[in-house]
Amino acid sequence: MKRAVALTTLLSLAVLTAPAASASADPLPPGLSAGGPGTDLGRRTLPANDGWAAEGTGTTGGSAAPASNVYTVSTRDELAAALAAPSPKIIYVKGTVEPAKTCADYTAAGYSLDAYLAAYDPAVWGRDAEPSGPLEDARAASAANQTKDIKLKVRSNTTIVGLGGNAVIRGINLHVDKADNVIIRNITFEDSADCFPQWDPTDGAEGNWNSLYDNISVTGSTHVWVDHNTFTDGDNPDSGQPLHFGRPYQVHDGQLDITSGSNYVTASWNRFSGHDKTMLIGSTNNPATDAGKLKVTVHHNHFDDVLQRLPRVRFGQVHVYNNYYEIPDASTFEYALGVGVQSQIFAENNFFRLSRAVDPAKLLYNWGGTSLTARGDVLRVGGKVGPIDLVAVYNAANDPDLGADAGWTPTLHTGIDPAESVRRSVSRHAGVGEIR
Numbered sequence: 001m002k003r004a005v006a007l008t009t010l011l012s013l014a015v016l017t018a019p020a021a022s023a024s025a026d027p028l029p030p031g032l033s034a035g036g037p038g039t040d041l042g043r044r045t046l047p048a049n050d051g052w053a054a055e056g057t058g059t060t061g062g063s064a065a066p067a068s069n070v071y072t073v074s075t076r077d078e079l080a081a082a083l084a085a086p087s088p089k090i091i092y093v094k095g096t097v098e099p100a101k102t103c104a105d106y107t108a109a110g111y112s113l114d115a116y117l118a119a120y121d122p123a124v125w126g127r128d129a130e131p132s133g134p135l136e137d138a139r140a141a142s143a144a145n146q147t148k149d150i151k152l153k154v155r156s157n158t159t160i161v162g163l164g165g166n167a168v169i170r171g172i173n174l175h176v177d178k179a180d181n182v183i184i185r186n187i188t189f190e191d192s193a194d195c196f197p198q199w200d201p202t203d204g205a206e207g208n209w210n211s212l213y214d215n216i217s218v219t220g221s222t223h224v225w226v227d228h229n230t231f232t233d234g235d236n237p238d239s240g241q242p243l244h245f246g247r248p249y250q251v252h253d254g255q256l257d258i259t260s261g262s263n264y265v266t267a268s269w270n271r272f273s274g275h276d277k278t279m280l281i282g283s284t285n286n287p288a289t290d291a292g293k294l295k296v297t298v299h300h301n302h303f304d305d306v307l308q309r310l311p312r313v314r315f316g317q318v319h320v321y322n323n324y325y326e327i328p329d330a331s332t333f334e335y336a337l338g339v340g341v342q343s344q345i346f347a348e349n350n351f352f353r354l355s356r357a358v359d360p361a362k363l364l365y366n367w368g369g370t371s372l373t374a375r376g377d378v379l380r381v382g383g384k385v386g387p388i389d390l391v392a393v394y395n396a397a398n399d400p401d402l403g404a405d406a407g408w409t410p411t412l413h414t415g416i417d418p419a420e421s422v423r424r425s426v427s428r429h430a431g432v433g434e435i436r
Contacts, residue, residue: 041161041186041435042070042090046225050414051266051297051319059223059266061159061183062088072163073097076172080152088157093187098170099149103195106145111138111196120199122245127201136198143196143212150192150213151175154182162186165433170234173213178220185227188432189215190234193251199244209250219260230271230431231255231278238276238307239332252276254309259283263293271431273304282314285341285368290315297412298323300422302430303336305329312338312367313345319410321348322417324426330357337390339369344406347390349376351422356381361397364390371403378419385420 046059053059062069069089071082076099082091116139118124120131131139150172154160156179162168170190176182194211201207215231218224233252241249255272257280258265272278279298282290294316303310304326311318320337327333336352337345352363360379364372372391379388395401417425429436 042092042159046266047414049412051268051299051412052264052295053223053225053266054412055264057223059181059183059225061181062090062157063159064088065090076100083152083154087155091160092163093160093167093169094163096168096170097172099172101149106142106195108138108141108145110134111142117244122201122207127207130200130202139196139198146195147212153177154179156180159183162432174216176216176218176221176224180222182221182224184216184229186229186432186435188230188232190232191236193236197250206247207245208247209244211250211253214254214257216256218258218262218265220262222263224265226256226267226270228269228432228435231275232273233275237274254278254280258294258296261289261293263295265296267298267301269300269430271302271304272306276307278303278306278309279311280309281311281316281318282340285314287315287342300426300430302426307332308334309338310336312340313343314340315342317344317408319346319413321350321413322422323350324422325350325352327358328355330355333358333362335365336363338365338367339372339402340367341369343369344408345372346406346408346410347372347374347377349416349419349422351378351419352388353380353423360388360393364394366402371406373404373406376419
């Protein structure tokens with residue numbers, strides 16, 4: 001292992017190198033306009049060249065919906081009904097939408113966490129096999145009950161947009177599955193917690209708890225635009241979970257995961273905060289599904305006190321530019337960009353703000369990749385801002401080296417802002433309620 005580079009040296013490194021009655025069809029909500037007179041958010045489409053989601057036909061969501069296919073929803077049942085309605089459609093989210101049921105309502109006969117912990121304690125069960133038997137079956141049945149209630153499918157040609165700045169989808173996993181042409185904007189996504197995490201003693205050296213639900217899951221889908229949303233665990237943060245079997249009891253999965261051969265996705269101007277596994281692009285090392293796909297643009301997002309996967313990438317050509325990374329806690333931070341198998345990350349003009357205790361060499365992590373292109377990024381530690389060559393800093397502290405050429409140059413973007421301006425613009429305008 002190479003000796004870590006001193007922080008003072010890092011700053012001097014050169015850059016660059018018909019729905020159910022509960023979901024009512026409504027006219028255009030009054031006062032909701034953006035982009036000029038007469039243009040409401042539900043009718044807005046992805047701008048030309050705005051990342052990979054602009055490829056080919058672009059992304060228009062449900063903007064062509066007739067008035068009969070426009071819905072305003074305020075409950076989980078209304079949202080589910082609107083999502084099941086014919087497309088194209090526009091769904092406006094008003095207030096807080098969340099399940100009426102609780103974990104107790106999903107619990108199948110024969111399951112309790114105390115009994116599960118007693119049965120599968122490594123001192124009793126061992127570490128060589130995943131849990132099986134009646135208690136695991138009861139846990140899985142409980143999980144299936146929850147999945148049926150909170151995992152809601154999003155169909156093609158759909159726009160889902162929050163009204164005002166206070167629309168919240170809490171405790172629900174939106175699943176964009178085998179769909180094309182979807183827009184999701186201006187919503188706070190909060191705490192899609194798994195009531196029944198599974199213990200896997202074979203996951204890593206110490207075992208891990210694994211949960212099922214993301215806030216937004218994009219699987220096998222194309223032309224998806226996720227913009228100006230806020231992602232948070234709310235009053236149930238990962239940091240507040242207990243330890244069981246010496247490992248964090250993980251009730252959350254990703255905030256925005258893009259997997260299973262998805263393609264042409266733009267994630268822009270979102271705020272991700274206080275979370276562990278934030279954004280996964282590509283979920284397996286098997287190229288059969290993902291090779292040649294997973295083309296994703298990640299721009300002008302605010303990653304605030306999040307631990308890892310910012311994003312983690314396999315296979316895809318992923319353009320990561322003009323994002324603001326705010327990393328205050330060295331004790332929990334794992335890495336920012338995960339360089340996975342056959343990944344082609346192009347990281348450009350991002351702003352990294354680190355506490356003095358955070359090692360800049362940890363901004364990259366090698367998950368079996370070979371190279372990453374990085375140019376124009378800047379680092380702030382304390383009050384000092386200077387250029388950082390992410391690859392050079394990583395290579396100075398780690399073996400084997402990563403190459404500095406991911407093998408492609410992005411062309412789909414609406415302009416790259418100077419990195420020094422990113423902290424100010426993104427911290428002010430990312431997230432819900434900030435669409436201009």
